[in-house]
Amino acid sequence: MRISHISVSDKITLLVYGCNFKCKYCFFKPQDCTKLTTKCLYDILSKIGRVYNLSRITIAGGEPTLQEDLPSLTKLLDGNFYSILSTNGSYLLEKIDKLKVNEVHVNLKALDDKKHKILTSQSNKRVLEAIEYLGENKGDLNFKVEISTVLIPGIIGVSEIGKIAKFIGRWDLPYHIIAHVPSKLNMPRPSKGIIEAVKNISKKYLSNVSTSLEYRRHRKGKKILIQKKV
Numbered sequence: 001m002r003i004s005h006i007s008v009s010d011k012i013t014l015l016v017y018g019c020n021f022k023c024k025y026c027f028f029k030p031q032d033c034t035k036l037t038t039k040c041l042y043d044i045l046s047k048i049g050r051v052y053n054l055s056r057i058t059i060a061g062g063e064p065t066l067q068e069d070l071p072s073l074t075k076l077l078d079g080n081f082y083s084i085l086s087t088n089g090s091y092l093l094e095k096i097d098k099l100k101v102n103e104v105h106v107n108l109k110a111l112d113d114k115k116h117k118i119l120t121s122q123s124n125k126r127v128l129e130a131i132e133y134l135g136e137n138k139g140d141l142n143f144k145v146e147i148s149t150v151l152i153p154g155i156i157g158v159s160e161i162g163k164i165a166k167f168i169g170r171w172d173l174p175y176h177i178i179a180h181v182p183s184k185l186n187m188p189r190p191s192k193g194i195i196e197a198v199k200n201i202s203k204k205y206l207s208n209v210s211t212s213l214e215y216r217r218h219r220k221g222k223k224i225l226i227q228k229k230v
């Protein structure tokens with residue numbers, strides 16, 4: 001597997017190297033790419049888990065579903081860690097039957113494909129297909145699902161998030177609204193008032209809506225760089 005680094009906070013976050021999107025606002029800053037076998041990576045994660053007394057792991061990046069050996073890593077983690085896959089959704093359907101995770105979080109950047117292309121350089125067609133699959137098979141999945149969107153007032157604001165909530169409202173999937181953290185894109189953090197307004201609009205269509213005000217899904221942690229190359 002191609003790894004950028006590992007971060008430790010209230011959980012372990014594995015940040016894989018490489019992504020097929022080029023999101024204009026992305027705060028991920030990749031380190032050098034290190035290639036590890038899944039067994040070697042699992043041993044490193046287990047050791048970190050023991051040292052920091054942590055058993056939750058988020059697999060993010062970068063885009064984890066681009067890694068061919070993601071399913072075999074999730075099999076090793078299964079039963080030993082509570083694992084969450086954080087994905088842009090574009091290659092999720094190719095891997096979904098082979099994954100052994102506890103939760104899948106799909107981040108939908110925009111419902112409007114023009115906006116999506118401007119923001120990410122790619123169409124959202126495959127992302128929407130993946131969400132549709134998760135919705136249609138909601139009762140039969142052996143992992144929890146969450147859809148999320150980054151709120152960037154003026155770009156992805158009340159109107160776009162309302163449309164996303166209506167779309168995922170067809171299946172009443174849990175929805176998390178992420179407040180934009182200024183990084184590459186020179187746009188401010190949304191105010192508490194805007195976050196609450198967007199939450200209230202989403203609640204018209206969905207029974208389970210949360211925001212970064214209650215919990216930050218991707219928080220900064222202690223960075224651990226991996227030296228070993230195979």
Ligand SMILES: C[S@@+](CC[C@H](N)C(=O)[O-])C[C@H]1O[C@@H](n2cnc3c(N)ncnc32)[C@H](O)[C@@H]1O
Nearest residue numbers: 025026027028061062063086087088107180181
């Ligand atoms: C860095 S991405 C990695 C996983 C996957 N590629 C994805 O997009 O979901 C993890 C999460 O961070 C979010 N994110 C990226 N840049 C952000 C920013 N500047 N502010 C807030 N959230 C951001 C993404 O939208 C995504 O939900």
Ligand code: SF4
Nearest residue numbers: 019021023026062088
């Ligand atoms: S898909 Fe995820 S990792 Fe890739 S550029 Fe977008 S936010 Fe960053």
